Amino acid sequence: MTDLNVPARGRPVVLGAPGPEPTVRGRFEDFGGQFVPETLIPALEELEREFRAAWASDEFRAEFADLLTSYAGRPTPITECHNLSERLGVRVILKREDLTHTGSHKINNVLGQALLTKRMGKQRVIAETGAGQHGVATATACALFGLDCTVFMGAVDVERQALNVWRMQLLGAEVVPVQSGSRTLKDAVNDALRDWVATVESTHYCIGSVVGPHPYPWIVREFQRVVGDEARAQCLAALGADPDVVVACVGGGSNAIGTFTGFVDGPARLIGVEAGGLGIESGRHGASVARGVPGILHGARSLFLQDEAGQILEAHSISAGLDYPGVGPEHAALAAIGRAEYVSATDDVALEGFRLLSVCEGIVPALEPAHAIGWLARAVGDEVPLGSTVLVTLSGRGDKDAAQVAEILRQRDA
Amino acid sequence: MNLESHLRARREAGARLLVPYVTGGLGHDWTDVVRAVVDAGADAVEIGIPFSDPVMDGPTIQAASQRALDAGATPTSILADARTLDVGIPLAVMTYCNLVFHAGCVRFAEALRDAGIAGAILPDLPLGEIGEWADAADAADVETVMLAAPNTTDERLAAICARSRGFVYGVSLMGITGERASLADSATRIASRAKAATDLPVLLGVGISTPEQAAEASTVADGVVVGSALIARLLEGGGPAGAHELIASFRAALDASD
Numbered sequence: 001m002t003d004l005n006v007p008a009r010g011r012p013v014v015l016g017a018p019g020p021e022p023t024v025r026g027r028f029e030d031f032g033g034q035f036v037p038e039t040l041i042p043a044l045e046e047l048e049r050e051f052r053a054a055w056a057s058d059e060f061r062a063e064f065a066d067l068l069t070s071y072a073g074r075p076t077p078i079t080e081c082h083n084l085s086e087r088l089g090v091r092v093i094l095k096r097e098d099l100t101h102t103g104s105h106k107i108n109n110v111l112g113q114a115l116l117t118k119r120m121g122k123q124r125v126i127a128e129t130g131a132g133q134h135g136v137a138t139a140t141a142c143a144l145f146g147l148d149c150t151v152f153m154g155a156v157d158v159e160r161q162a163l164n165v166w167r168m169q170l171l172g173a174e175v176v177p178v179q180s181g182s183r184t185l186k187d188a189v190n191d192a193l194r195d196w197v198a199t200v201e202s203t204h205y206c207i208g209s210v211v212g213p214h215p216y217p218w219i220v221r222e223f224q225r226v227v228g229d230e231a232r233a234q235c236l237a238a239l240g241a242d243p244d245v246v247v248a249c250v251g252g253g254s255n256a257i258g259t260f261t262g263f264v265d266g267p268a269r270l271i272g273v274e275a276g277g278l279g280i281e282s283g284r285h286g287a288s289v290a291r292g293v294p295g296i297l298h299g300a301r302s303l304f305l306q307d308e309a310g311q312i313l314e315a316h317s318i319s320a321g322l323d324y325p326g327v328g329p330e331h332a333a334l335a336a337i338g339r340a341e342y343v344s345a346t347d348d349v350a351l352e353g354f355r356l357l358s359v360c361e362g363i364v365p366a367l368e369p370a371h372a373i374g375w376l377a378r379a380v381g382d383e384v385p386l387g388s389t390v391l392v393t394l395s396g397r398g399d400k401d402a403a404q405v406a407e408i409l410r411q412r413d414a
Numbered sequence: 415m416n417l418e419s420h421l422r423a424r425r426e427a428g429a430r431l432l433v434p435y436v437t438g439g440l441g442h443d444w445t446d447v448v449r450a451v452v453d454a455g456a457d458a459v460e461i462g463i464p465f466s467d468p469v470m471d472g473p474t475i476q477a478a479s480q481r482a483l484d485a486g487a488t489p490t491s492i493l494a495d496a497r498t499l500d501v502g503i504p505l506a507v508m509t510y511c512n513l514v515f516h517a518g519c520v521r522f523a524e525a526l527r528d529a530g531i532a533g534a535i536l537p538d539l540p541l542g543e544i545g546e547w548a549d550a551a552d553a554a555d556v557e558t559v560m561l562a563a564p565n566t567t568d569e570r571l572a573a574i575c576a577r578s579r580g581f582v583y584g585v586s587l588m589g590i591t592g593e594r595a596s597l598a599d600s601a602t603r604i605a606s607r608a609k610a611a612t613d614l615p616v617l618l619g620v621g622i623s624t625p626e627q628a629a630e631a632s633t634v635a636d637g638v639v640v641g642s643a644l645i646a647r648l649l650e651g652g653g654p655a656g657a658h659e660l661i662a663s664f665r666a667a668l669d670a671s672d
Binding site for chain 2: 025033034035036037038039041042180181186187190193194197198199200201293294295296297298299301304306309310311312
């Protein structure tokens with residue numbers, strides 16, 4: 001990168017020390033692993049080797065930190081929500097990933113993986129996307145680095161998210177509508193994996209969350225931990241201590257892992273908010289920790305929504321970013337050892353959160369973190385004691401959801 | 415019936431080995447399809463237990479899997495059907511490891527044995543993750559067929575061949591299942607590398623679409639697995655008669671290539 005770059009907020013990103021590697025064969029407790037066709041093994045071994053070397057290299061880390069600073073607009077601030085705090089009776093602080101370039105935390109991971117792609121000498125990148133946030137972020141990084149980009153997106157989502165499809169195409173990406181299975185995010189991952197089996201020698205698969213075979217959950221966590229590392233330092237500066245509670249929404253779980261990793265060795269309670277959809281009892285939700293059972297999908301052992309025979313069920317959420325029937329293996333491990341708690345917020349509670357933050361603070365959240373806000377508003381005085389200090393990761397901004405929410409509210413008011 | 419000893423005996427008798435793949439639960443008459451391909455000259459039959467997310471499969475087998483699942487097929491129902499098959503040649507199941515681990519490796523392996531299934535092919539269970547399943551399968555006398563890909567290193571290939579039971583499944587190309595216009599150059603290369611690494615029968619699969627391609631593949635390999643070409647015929651409504659006709663044409667081409 002050139003010396004002409006000026007850090008966006010005057011202070012460049014300082015990366016924290018690399019975190020611990022998963023144990024042998026990519027395990028977090030009993031979860032993780034590498035359950036993939038033999039054809040992908042050499043690429044996963046190469047990726048692990050290259051990432052380990054890159055992550056230990058000052059040069060790579062400096063290049064990544066510079067991109068996060070001068071291109072993505074990091075560090076993102078924390079914002080104390082005075083109005084919301086007064087209303088709820090807890091001190092609410094937001095980590096503002098909505099203020100990054102492309103509008104969500106997804107950019108952190110794709111910039112890191114784009115650097116890895118260059119380092120491996122590959123020219124083509126594939127990605128899956130649900131609502132299109134990771135697809136747009138990947139297309140953005142590929143435009144920046146001159147890489148060929150193909151994004152797999154469920155045909156249902158292509159229809160629902162026409163604007164993001166156009167954005168990806170504008171950025172030079174090819175968007176492939178996925179017609180298999182339920183034609184949503186899970187199937188987009190399937191088709192990306194199928195493409196990769198055939199193109200693996202020239203193509204990098206840029207997975208968008210802390211899911212997939214080892215080493216992806218480790219790599220994506222390390223690229224996203226800047227969220228939590230920054231937030232902890234900012235909390236220490238502002239509060240003189242860790243917050244009492246740290247809350248983040250969980251689909252696959254990348255913003256949550258990125259956040260939790262900054263606080264996991266401290267005293268803060270860690271709470272992941274999953275998609276409650278139409279209600280856990282309805283069976284139409286995305287609460288994989290609450291209602292999933294151990295299984296193997298997309299290359300890893302983790303918690304997945306399944307039927308009695310082990311067929312994967314479709315998830316449901318108002319938010320396409322949480323519409324995934326599984327969760328990253330490190331979340332499954334954090335839940336198993338009791339270090340993090342996992343709760344859920346229904347579509348309706350997420351809509352409450354969406355409105356609440358907009359009205360109280362002038363910040364329109366994406367529907368994904370609106371689950372965290374909505375959950376918190378209802379949990380104060382119960383799961384979250386009055387007077388607590390709560391950090392919520394605002395993983396993205398709500399522009400992408402404005403049309404959808406407007407339509408839902410219009411129908412309800414009618 | 416033991417998969418490896420049967421295939422070895424057939425090979426020693428001079429046969430090129432032919433293993434058709436049939437999706438379990440695809441049509442109410444799927445067991446008749448199995449009988450038909452046996453009658454047409456199969457040396458063993460691979461029975462697919464459909465999974466909701468088959469990442470190693472192309473559109474043809476995906477469609478067959480979905481159709482079977484929509485018709486209510488489960489691992490339990492397919493194994494119950496398979497138990498009624500008494501075809502005189504060994505059967506192997508091909509499925510994805512979630513169904514195995516969901517049931518539990520020991521239970522699944524014992525269910526295969528009880529259904530008279532000799533072997534198991536799990537394309538998303540590579541060498542590094544095979545321990546728990548391999549122990550259960552070995553204990554139940556279920557032969558676990560391992561896959562070797564064109565980009566598998568020599569070192570891994572040796573380990574794969576050493577761990578494989580029944581036969582070694584050579585993946586003929588970089589890609590997923592489905593019909594191809596011609597036999598990939600990588601097919602005979604992986605077959606000859608595997609043959610050099612093991613005395614087990616080596617079969618090529620993935621993309622073996624026509625009798626001519628099967629014959630060409632068998633100039634190096636001991637035989638072939640034929641999946642999508644057969645499933646496409648079944649999806650078109652070919653039924654047991656269509657399956658018989660197609661597999662007989664593969665048999666004839668393989669026999670003529672000697």
